[in-house]
Amino acid sequence: MIKRLTYLLVGFFLLTGGAKLYAQNADFIAAHNFANQNKVDSAKARIDKAMSDPKVQKDAQAWYVRGFIYKMYYKAKESENRSSPARIEAVRAFRKSIQLDTSKQLLNDDKENLKYLAVRYHNDAAKALDTSNYETPIYNFQQYKDIMNEIEPSMSTKGKEIEFTMALATVYTNLYLASPRVRNKYLDMAKGAYNRVLTVDPDNVSANYNMGILYYNQAVYLIKVTDFDIDLTTMDGLQENQIKLFKQSLPLIEKAYQLDPQKEEAVQALSGIYFGLNDYQKSQLFMEKLEQMKKQKKDK
Amino acid sequence: MAYLFLTAFQQREDAAAMNAKYKTIYLYSFTKYIEWPPDYKDGNFVIGVCGTQTSLLAELNRMASTKTAGSQKIEIRSITNIEAAGKCHILFLPTENMIQFGDVASKLKGHGTLLVTEKEGMLKKGSAVNFIVVDSKIKFQLSKLNAEKQKLKISHELEALAVGNND
Numbered sequence: 001m002i003k004r005l006t007y008l009l010v011g012f013f014l015l016t017g018g019a020k021l022y023a024q025n026a027d028f029i030a031a032h033n034f035a036n037q038n039k040v041d042s043a044k045a046r047i048d049k050a051m052s053d054p055k056v057q058k059d060a061q062a063w064y065v066r067g068f069i070y071k072m073y074y075k076a077k078e079s080e081n082r083s084s085p086a087r088i089e090a091v092r093a094f095r096k097s098i099q100l101d102t103s104k105q106l107l108n109d110d111k112e113n114l115k116y117l118a119v120r121y122h123n124d125a126a127k128a129l130d131t132s133n134y135e136t137p138i139y140n141f142q143q144y145k146d147i148m149n150e151i152e153p154s155m156s157t158k159g160k161e162i163e164f165t166m167a168l169a170t171v172y173t174n175l176y177l178a179s180p181r182v183r184n185k186y187l188d189m190a191k192g193a194y195n196r197v198l199t200v201d202p203d204n205v206s207a208n209y210n211m212g213i214l215y216y217n218q219a220v221y222l223i224k225v226t227d228f229d230i231d232l233t234t235m236d237g238l239q240e241n242q243i244k245l246f247k248q249s250l251p252l253i254e255k256a257y258q259l260d261p262q263k264e265e266a267v268q269a270l271s272g273i274y275f276g277l278n279d280y281q282k283s284q285l286f287m288e289k290l291e292q293m294k295k296q297k298k299d300k
Numbered sequence: 301m302a303y304l305f306l307t308a309f310q311q312r313e314d315a316a317a318m319n320a321k322y323k324t325i326y327l328y329s330f331t332k333y334i335e336w337p338p339d340y341k342d343g344n345f346v347i348g349v350c351g352t353q354t355s356l357l358a359e360l361n362r363m364a365s366t367k368t369a370g371s372q373k374i375e376i377r378s379i380t381n382i383e384a385a386g387k388c389h390i391l392f393l394p395t396e397n398m399i400q401f402g403d404v405a406s407k408l409k410g411h412g413t414l415l416v417t418e419k420e421g422m423l424k425k426g427s428a429v430n431f432i433v434v435d436s437k438i439k440f441q442l443s444k445l446n447a448e449k450q451k452l453k454i455s456h457e458l459e460a461l462a463v464g465n466n467d
Contacts, residue, residue, distance in 0.1 A: 223318045228328050228363045232461050235325060239437040242318075246436075272315040278433040283315075 025050050028062060035069050040076045043069045044086075060101035064110060067093030071113055082124045082136050091117050091147065111151045118147035125164060131178070134171050137164075162201050169193035169210065180221060190214060205259045209266055212252030216269060219245035219276060246276045264293055320355035322438045323431065324363050327390055330414060330429065331369035333458035336389055337412040337451040345369035348377045348388035350404070351397035382407055392416045393427070405446075412451050423466050428452065432463065439463045 027050035034043035047069045056062045070090035078084035094110045094117075101107060125141035141164050145157050172190035194211035197204055219242045226238060250273050257266040271286035327347055345368070349357055357378055364374035369389070379385045382404055391413050393404050398419065405415055405426025418431040428447040431440050442462035447454050 220315060220318045223321045226321070226325070228325055228367055230325060232326070232329055235322070236437065236439075239322070243436045275315040276318060277436045278319070278438060279436070 025053055025056055027053075028056060028065070031069060032065060035065070035072060038072075040069070040073045044073050058100065060097045060099075060103075060106055063093045063097035063100060064106050067091075067097060067110070067113060071117065074117075079120075082128050082140060087117055087120065091143070095150075114147050114151050118144045118151075121147070122160065126167075129164075129167055129171060131171055131174050134168060138168070158200055162197050162204065165193050165197050166204075166206060169197070169207075173210070173214065181225075187214065187218065203255075203259055205256050205263065208252045208259070209256035209263070209269070212249045212256060213269060215245045215249035215252070216273060216276075219243075219249065243277060246273050249273055250277075262293070264290060267293060314355070316355045317359065319438070320353070320359040323356055323392070324359040326431070326438075326440060327360070327392065327416065328363050328367060328369075328374075330390060330416075330458070331374075333455040334414060334447070335453035335455075340387070340389055340412040341370075341372070343372070343387075344375035345372035346375045346377055346386070346388045346390075348379045348385055348391045350379045350382070350391065350393045351400065352378055352380075353394055356392070356394075387411075388413050390414045390416060393418075395419045408450070410450070414447065414450065414452055428454075434463060441466045443467055 027046045031043050031046035031050055034040075034046060047066045050056050050062065051066060067090045070086045070093055074084050074086035074090055078086050091114065094114045097106055098110045101110070121140045122144040125137040125144065128140070129137040141161075145161065148155065148157050169190050172186045172193060176184055176186035176190055191211065191214060194207045194214070197207040198211065201207065222238055222242050222245070226235070230238070249269075253266050253269045253273060256263060257270060260266065267286050267290045271283045271290065274280075274283035274286065331345060347360060347364075349360065357376060360376045364376050368374060377385070377388065379388075379391070382402075385391065389412070391404065391408065393415065395418050398417075403425075408415055409426075414429060415427040416429040416431070417425075417427040420430075420432065422430045423441055423443040423446065426446055426449075428443050428450060429440050430443075431438055433439070440462055441464060442454065442459060443466050444454050444459065445467045
């Protein structure tokens with residue numbers, strides 16, 4: 001990779017006359033040399049110094065070298081830091097290089113480096129996402145998406161976005177279930193995440209099913225936490241809310257079942273919803289369907 | 301790179317338990333709105349359930365462990381034979397056990413037992429309270445006459461909460 005830096009810069013200077021800058025700024029030369037020797041601390045210190053020169057600041061190649069050195073630094077010193085400041089700076093520098101590089105000589109290399117950093121952002125988002133930490137992964141995934149949309153606008157990030165948002169919705173759901181209340185912020189966040197998936201992918205079986213189950217469980221939870229001393233008039237209002245939630249759950253689970261008729265969980269949930277709506281006949285029909293499915297599966 | 305935190309299919313809660321909770325709240329509320337004859341005011345307050353309704357029995361037992369009927373301790377009984385049911389303050393007869401238990405109303409005649417059913421037309425067959433479904437909600441019908449035949453006094457508040465006038 002270091003060879004690549006030297007090769008690239010020599011070629012670039014010959015074409016653009018950038019050697020002038022190279023010759024005039026000792027810090028820039030030193031930064032380049034330190035980078036070639038893999039001395040990342042020194043390279044970083046000298047490129048920082050070099051960038052204080054207004055001439056250097058207007059130079060695409062200088063920004064490319066800065067990006068390259070910061071990328072090296074990130075790989076050597078901050079690869080486990082999911083909020084790595086060096087990675088942020090490397091991305092900024094490559095973007096600036098693209099912006100200033102009117103000759104487009106550095107464009108492919110800038111993009112190649114940005115893509116590497118974008119993939120690292122994505123991997124970090126995937127690895128770190130859990131109930132104790134979701135904000136940094138959200139930031140990292142957004143970085144991945146923004147960079148990829150800039151450098152490869154024709155390539156859709158939709159698939160990755162669905163995958164990430166589904167995982168995020170599961171995190172929110174687990175946080176909600178860890179301390180369930182009739183309403184809490186994680187319940188709304190989980191619903192928001194599933195809604196985002198359903199907006200771009202209305203036929204997503206898991207999103208339809210899980211969103212339906214969120215409403216379903218919310219309905220059941222309403223009565224589960226109710227004290228036996230509730231007065232009957234208040235209980236009537238509670239039943240009203242519960243029915244509303246079951247009715248919100250129904251079309252989502254029905255859709256999951258239509259999309260995947262072999263999905264036993266959906267059939268079971270439909271039986272539960274109709275039971276919740278006190279439609280015992282329909283509930284029984286789905287229960288029988290479930291038994292049939294189980295029998296068929298066993299017979300196979 | 302796969303997500304370590306995989307998308308999981310969520311587990312659903314038990315709707316049958318929810319239905320049982322509503323019935324339990326109703327049955328417990330009846331203890332506050334109905335007055336039993338004097339000879340039913342001693343000892344445990346017994347709520348009998350015909351058959352082995354697991355969800356309902358579990359919910360009733362949960363209620364009985366924390367609540368009382370006035371000063372009486374609440375006891376939940378699973379009844380398999382009406383003749384051996386003993387003295388019950390409330391007897392719930394689920395639809396699926398109606399054939400098995402036969403004409404419960406006539407067997408309870410004159411006892412201070414509130415017969416609660418959940419099938420259309422049961423008030424005409426002697427039950428005092430009958431659960432019905434109205435607009436997907438569990439509600440109840442009431443027969444003051446049938447209750448009085450069992451020497452039970454129904455409060456006006458409970459009458460007002462019942463669906464329609466059924467006498």
